Each structure stands twice: as C-alpha cells, then as structure tokens.
Amino acid sequence: MALPGLALGFLLVLSPLLGTQEQRDPAARARRGARDAETCQRPLWDPRLRLTPDQEEYSQNEEVTLSCPKIFQAPFTHVRCAGEVQPNIHGKPTYIEGWLGKGTGGAWIRIRSKVECMEAFQVMPGTLEVSTTSIKLNWTCSLPDACQRMQATCRLAGPSSPSCEAEEVTAKEILHGQNGTFTCDHLQPFTFYSITISVPPSTILFSRLLRTKATVPEKPERLWLDASTGTLRWQALPSCKGEILGYQLNVTARSAQDGSFLEFQKVTVNSSVTQYTPPRQMPGSKYTVTVQGLTAAGAGDASYLEFQPSVLGTCQKPWWDPRLRLAPDQEEYHRNEEVMLSCPEGFQPPFTHVRCAGEVQPNIHGKPVYIEEWLGKDPGGAWIHIRSKVECMEAFQVMPGTLEVSTTSIKLNWTCSLPDACQRMQATCRLAGPSSPPCEAEEVTAQEMLHGHKGTFTCPPLQPFTVYSVTISVPPSTILFTRLLRTKATVPEKPERLWLDASTGTLQWQALPSCKGEILGYQLNVTARSAQDGSFLEFQQVTVNSSVTQYTPPRQMPGSKYTVTVQGLTAAGAGDASYLEFQAYVSELQPYENSDHYCVIKERFLAEEDAGRGGRAGERPSLSLPLPLPILESSGIRQSSEGEEKMG
Numbered sequence: 001m002a003l004p005g006l007a008l009g010f011l012l013v014l015s016p017l018l019g020t021q022e023q024r025d026p027a028a029r030a031r032r033g034a035r036d037a038e039t040c041q042r043p044l045w046d047p048r049l050r051l052t053p054d055q056e057e058y059s060q061n062e063e064v065t066l067s068c069p070k071i072f073q074a075p076f077t078h079v080r081c082a083g084e085v086q087p088n089i090h091g092k093p094t095y096i097e098g099w100l101g102k103g104t105g106g107a108w109i110r111i112r113s114k115v116e117c118m119e120a121f122q123v124m125p126g127t128l129e130v131s132t133t134s135i136k137l138n139w140t141c142s143l144p145d146a147c148q149r150m151q152a153t154c155r156l157a158g159p160s161s162p163s164c165e166a167e168e169v170t171a172k173e174i175l176h177g178q179n180g181t182f183t184c185d186h187l188q189p190f191t192f193y194s195i196t197i198s199v200p201p202s203t204i205l206f207s208r209l210l211r212t213k214a215t216v217p218e219k220p221e222r223l224w225l226d227a228s229t230g231t232l233r234w235q236a237l238p239s240c241k242g243e244i245l246g247y248q249l250n251v252t253a254r255s256a257q258d259g260s261f262l263e264f265q266k267v268t269v270n271s272s273v274t275q276y277t278p279p280r281q282m283p284g285s286k287y288t289v290t291v292q293g294l295t296a297a298g299a300g301d302a303s304y305l306e307f308q309p310s311v312l313g314t315c316q317k318p319w320w321d322p323r324l325r326l327a328p329d330q331e332e333y334h335r336n337e338e339v340m341l342s343c344p345e346g347f348q349p350p351f352t353h354v355r356c357a358g359e360v361q362p363n364i365h366g367k368p369v370y371i372e373e374w375l376g377k378d379p380g381g382a383w384i385h386i387r388s389k390v391e392c393m394e395a396f397q398v399m400p401g402t403l404e405v406s407t408t409s410i411k412l413n414w415t416c417s418l419p420d421a422c423q424r425m426q427a428t429c430r431l432a433g434p435s436s437p438p439c440e441a442e443e444v445t446a447q448e449m450l451h452g453h454k455g456t457f458t459c460p461p462l463q464p465f466t467v468y469s470v471t472i473s474v475p476p477s478t479i480l481f482t483r484l485l486r487t488k489a490t491v492p493e494k495p496e497r498l499w500l501d502a503s504t505g506t507l508q509w510q511a512l513p514s515c516k517g518e519i520l521g522y523q524l525n526v527t528a529r530s531a532q533d534g535s536f537l538e539f540q541q542v543t544v545n546s547s548v549t550q551y552t553p554p555r556q557m558p559g560s561k562y563t564v565t566v567q568g569l570t571a572a573g574a575g576d577a578s579y580l581e582f583q584a585y586v587s588e589l590q591p592y593e594n595s596d597h598y599c600v601i602k603e604r605f606l607a608e609e610d611a612g613r614g615g616r617a618g619e620r621p622s623l624s625l626p627l628p629l630p631i632l633e634s635s636g637i638r639q640s641s642e643g644e645e646k647m648g
C-alpha cells in the first residue's frame with residue numbers, strides 16, 4: 001500500500017479527527033485489494049444527507065453533489081474524493097481517504113469534520129440578548145427562497161394585569177438576506193413577550209417566550225409615621241418592574257440643635273412587611289428615614305420622611321369653638337393626653353373626650369411635615385380622626401329640611417343629644433290665638449312625650465290656612481324649639497249666596513271669608529243658551545278681584561237663558577261653584593236667589609239639554625255648533641273664554 005514520492009520529512013500534525021476518518025479496518029482493506037487503492041468509500045456522514053450519485057465507492061477526484069431535506073442545508077453543495085498519503089504513527093507512509101468540499105467562494109477546502117445537515121435558519125447560538133427594555137438576536141438563513149419572506153414578530157404575551165399595566169406591543173419586521181439582527185425594543189421590564197420568526201403562512205422557524213429583565217422598583221408611594229404608635233408605614237409596591245424582594249430602610253438620627261450625626265441604621269425587611277418601628281427615638285434628635293423597594297436589579301428610588309420625636313409628643317391647644325371648655329385647660333398637650341370637652345347649657349360637644357395625636361405626612365410639595373391631630377371618642381368608644389372644627393351644637397335640633405307643613409298637618413324630624421333631658425321632652429301643637437268669626441277654627445291641643453335621640457313629631461289633623469304653635473320643651477321651663485306655623489291654603493267653599501238684581505241686570509254674591517286660604521278673586525262662567533231649544537249660544541269666563549262681589553254681563557240677548565257659576569279663588573285654586581240660571585228679558589227675569597234652589601232647576605235644565613242639542617255650561621263652543629244669534633254689540637270678550645278680565 002506504500003505510495004511513491006513520500007518524504008519522511010513530510011510530517012504533518014495529525015488532526016485528532018483522523019481517527020474518525022475513513023481509515024478502514026485492515027480486514028476490509030485486504031478484501032478490497034489493490035484495485036481500491038485510490039478510491040473513497042461512501043462517507044459515514046449525517047444519514048439525512050443525500051449524495052448524487054449515490055454509490056458505495058467513489059474514485060479519486062470524483063465530484064458528488066450533496067443535499068438535505070427541506071429547511072436543512074448541507075455545508076457544501078459539492079464534495080470531491082481526495083485521498084492523501086501520509087506517514088502513519090510509525091512513520092510509514094499510508095494512504096488515507098479524504099474529501100474536499102467546495103466552499104462558497106468556489107475553492108476546495110479539506111473536510112475535517114463530519115458533514116451534517118444544518119438548519120437553514122438559525123438564531124446564532126449565544127446571540128439572544130434580553131435586557132430590561134429590549135430583546136435582540138442575530139440570525140442566519142441559508143434557504144435561498146424562504147429567506148426572502150421571513151417575518152419576525154414581537155408581542156406582549158398575555159393580558160396586562162391591573163396592578164401592572166403593560167402596553168400592548170406588536171412589532172413586525174420582514175427579514176431579508178442571509179444574516180441579520182432582529183431587535184425588539186421599547187419594552188417594559190419584567191414582562192413576558194413572545195418572539196416568533198416564521199415564513200408565512202405556516203412555517204415557524206423560531207418561537208420563544210421571554211421575560212425582560214427586572215429593573216429597580218419605583219419609590220413607595222406613601223410613607224408616613226403613625227404618631228400614636230411611633231411606627232413608620234408605607235404602601236406596598238407591586239411587582240411590576242421586578243419581583244419585590246423586600247424593602248430597605250435607612251434611618252439617620254441627627255442632633256436637632258446642631259444637625260450633627262448621631263446614629264445610622266440600615267434595616268432590610270421582606271416583601272410582606274410594610275411597617276417598621278425604630279427601636280428607640282431619642283428626644284432632641286431629628287430623624288431622616290428613606291424607604292426603597294428591592295428587586296433582583298437592586299434598590300429603587302427612595303421615599304423620604306423627616307420627623308422629630310420631641311415635637312411628636314405635643315399638640316397645641318386647638319382653635320375650636322370659643323364656647324368649648326377643655327379640661328384640663330392648657331396651652332399644650334402631650335401625645336395621647338386625654339382632654340374632656342363641654343359646652344354651655346343647651347349645647348353639646350360632638351365628642352366628650354378628645355386625645356392629642358399627630359401624623360407625619362407629605363405636604364402638597366411632597367415634603368413630609370408633622371401634622372398635629374386630635375382624635376375624638378365616638379359614642380361607641382372608638383377613637384376617630386377629627387377632620388373639621390369642633391363646635392358646640394344645640395343639644396336639640398329640628399333637622400334642617402325636615403319641617404313639612406301641608407294643608408292638614410305639620411311634621412318634623414328631630415335629634416337630641418342631651419342624655420338626661422332627652423328623656424323628658426314634651427311636644428305640643430296648638431291653635432295659635434282664639435278662632436275669630438267668620439273663620440271658626442277648632443281648638444287643637446296635641447301633646448306627646450318624645451324619647452330617645454331622634455324621631456319624628458307629627459301634629460294631628462289640622463285645619464288649612466290656620467296658624468298653630470309647635471313647641472318642644474323640657475318641663476318645667478326649658479324651651480328647645482318653638483315656632484308659629486300656618487297650614488297651607490285649600491280651595492274656598494262655594495259663595496253662599498248668588499242672586500240677580502233684576503232692576504239692573506247685575507249679578508251679586510256674598511264675599512267669601514279668607515278661612516281656607518286668602519281669597520284672591522272670583523271666577524264667573526256665564527253660558528247663554530236658546531230659551532226655545534236649549535241650544536248653545538255663548539260662553540264667557542270672567543275673573544274679578546277679591547274686593548269685587550258683583551258683575552253685570554255686558555249684554556243679555558232676548559230669547560236666551562243664562563247659566564252663571566261663581567267660584568272663589570285662593571292660592572290652591574278655584575273652589576266649589578254657586579249656580580244661578582235666569583232668562584234675559586228684563587220683564588221676564590226670574591231671579592233664583594239661592595243656589596240651593598238651583599239644584600232642582602239645574603236638573604231639569606240638564607235633562608232638557610240632554611234631550612236637546614247637547615253642550616254644557618263651561619264648555620267652549622265648538623265650530624260645529626250653530627252660530628250664536630246676531631251680535632248686538634261688538635266686544636272683545638264675546639264667545640271667548642280666553643277674553644277673561646284679569647284680576648286687579
């Protein structure tokens with residue numbers, strides 16, 4: 001098997017791969033014999049590789065075309081059999097099978113490793129970079145046609161949660177060429193995104209769910225000192241920019257006098273803790289506290305708070321209602337000192353006890369300031385923050401807006417906060433002043449005991465437009481509430497008498513008293529009908545003021561009969577009507593003096609009417625009715641209920 005022309009000095013450093021190369025076992029060589037001297041066996045490469053031509057043996061320099069299944073690619077499109085004679089480990093020249101591959105530039109290079117089908121698209125190993133705001137990768141593509149149609153997308157994976165709002169991101173880019181970098185940036189930290197590179201419609205080349213890196217958290221939104229306990233508190237941070245691992249507090253104490261450093265403390269608490277009580281607070285020192293959230297990326301921005309334990313202990317005398325009495329009465333109170341409040345007789349403080357407290361809170365500029373505060377003891381014994389000026393209140397109150405006066409009742413809601421007096425209250429409701437003719441008012445004296453802290457008091461049925469006095473008192477002599485109230489007006493009674501003065505043709509009626517309401521005027525309806533067949537002729541409505549008790553209809557047509565109604569008017573409207581019917585001929589006038597008689601007449605009249613042509617008093621003439629008789633004198637009020645004479 002020795003080959004000529006091999007110099008012993010031709011020493012090459014043998015590649016470690018030689019052992020895996022086509023150095024067949026001696027038995028196989030012997031079987032094939034000398035004929036095979038300068039050939040290459042079919043190489044033992046990637047089984048997916050297709051060789052063309054596909055043979056068991058190739059002669060020296062024979063070219064073979066390589067190919068791979070879809071989306072895979074061979075590193076060489078062509079290989080060539082090229083054996084070499086090299087000294088073996090004993091220095092003896094030996095024929096060694098070998099292959100050359102045609103590189104991209106067309107040059108033949110020696111193949112030193114196993115030839116494998118490679119994925120045509122690759123995210124280059126080690127190039128996928130995920131930061132807090134971007135995802136970046138380098139890719140290569142060697143499938144000639146597909147590489148021109150690749151699409152890379154980057155999108156928010158899953159919905160954003162309410163505590164950590166994540167913006168929807170859908171970045172899309174077309175990738176071209178054989179290699180490149182795809183970058184997805186302006187992302188939010190600590191958020192999942194899906195990265196996909198595909199060849200539409202359906203070939204996925206790469207797909208990965210990636211979370212951007214954590215950053216440091218925001219500063220805690222609120223940091224305050226609960227002065228009553230001396231405990232620092234802050235609002236928990238959401239794990240939006242990174243998992244919150246805990247909080248770091250720096251507490252620095254300095255001298256309040258000269259600002260010189262006294263003490264520094266660093267405390268780290270875990271994420272479930274949102275409060276810390278500094279172990280000792282030295283009087284005469286001022287404290288600066290910073291609180292920072294911690295994530296894997298480190299500590300975030302700090303919230304600051306500054307306070308002085310010495311000041312925290314006191315509250316100035318509060319500027320409340322000057323009638324309030326404080327016991328003890330001091331210019332300054334210590335923290336947690338209880339103060340009793342009282343008011344002059346008939347008044348009551350909203351709290352019987354208050355307590356000095358105080359809180360350090362950020363002011364409008366975000367700068368922490370100490371705010372004096374008072375707590376008040378509510379009736380249940382709980383201490384609540386006092387948010388407004390404390391004032392002496394009337395112990396008894398008719399609740400504003402609850403006093404309701406109607407035509408027949410008076411109603412009110414009351415509250416009482418005087419512990420003993422509230423059990424002995426008496427409410428009365430009585431007619432104010434004697435009843436005067438012509439308005440007879442019934443004597444009313446309702447009395448009721450009121451109990452408890454609140455309730456409703458209602459006067460019994462009352463008369464309209466009548467003045468009553470409502471009084472709530474604690475016998476024998478304390479008046480808590482008293483008021484003169486007039487019930488609302490109703491419509492008046494009907495005028496008692498209505499008659500026609502036959503000599504003048506004037507209607508007259510008796511003035512109504514203002515018993516059920518102030519009489520504002522009278523409303524007259526005058527209807528004329530034919531005396532023969534009862535057919536409608538004319539309708540007139542007239543309103544006169546309250547001082548007028550007579551009315552002369554402007555014209556009376558012979559052969560017609562008239563129906564007149566008179567109603568009194570109050571603020572509540574028109575009352576019941578008095579009726580009168582008469583015939584126009586002065587010589588034939590049949591005055592019916594009293595409307596009581598009229599009832600009979602009216603019945604007959606209406607019966608005639610029903611048998612006749614219809615149309616009733618008070619109805620406006622409709623166009624289908626026969627025209628009224630010839631007009632004797634022209635007047636604006638003729639056949640018009642709208643032409644009424646206005647009052648006053």
Ligand SMILES: *[C@@H]1O[C@H](CO)[C@@H](O)[C@H](O)[C@H]1NC(C)=O
Pocket residue numbers: 126127128137138180181
């Ligand atoms: C990715 O490619 C760009 C240019 O194509 C190169 O500058 C960068 O170094 C590559 N990144 C890595 C991690 O190899």
Ligand SMILES: *[C@@H]1O[C@H](CO)[C@@H](O)[C@H](O)[C@H]1NC(C)=O
Pocket residue numbers: 140177178179180
């Ligand atoms: C990327 O492709 C260009 C030509 O398209 C080539 O010159 C360059 O060497 C390639 N880079 C890599 C890292 O393959």
Ligand SMILES: *[C@@H]1O[C@H](CO)[C@@H](O)[C@H](O)[C@H]1NC(C)=O
Pocket residue numbers: 249250266290292302
């Ligand atoms: C708190 O103290 C630590 C350690 O001394 C320091 O690194 C950090 O910056 C301090 N934080 C603030 C907000 O000053």
Ligand SMILES: *[C@@H]1O[C@H](CO)[C@@H](O)[C@H](O)[C@H]1NC(C)=O
Pocket residue numbers: 270271272273
């Ligand atoms: C945080 O600390 C509290 C009290 O020290 C403990 O009960 C809790 O299990 C801790 N939580 C974590 C997440 O370490």
Ligand SMILES: *[C@@H]1O[C@H](CO)[C@@H](O)[C@H](O)[C@H]1NC(C)=O
Pocket residue numbers: 401402412413455456
């Ligand atoms: C008065 O109190 C009664 C019950 O106590 C209540 O139903 C009513 O709404 C109150 N009236 C007003 C005007 O608040």
Ligand SMILES: *[C@@H]1O[C@H](CO)[C@@H](O)[C@H](O)[C@H]1NC(C)=O
Pocket residue numbers: 524525541565567577617618619641
């Ligand atoms: C008087 O006429 C007016 C207007 O047409 C009507 O509202 C009122 O009810 C009449 N009065 C009577 C007692 O018929």
Ligand SMILES: *[C@@H]1O[C@H](CO)[C@@H](O)[C@H](O)[C@H]1NC(C)=O
Pocket residue numbers: 545546547548647648
């Ligand atoms: C009512 O009318 C009369 C006559 O028109 C007039 O003198 C009087 O002042 C009026 N009264 C009122 C209250 O309007």
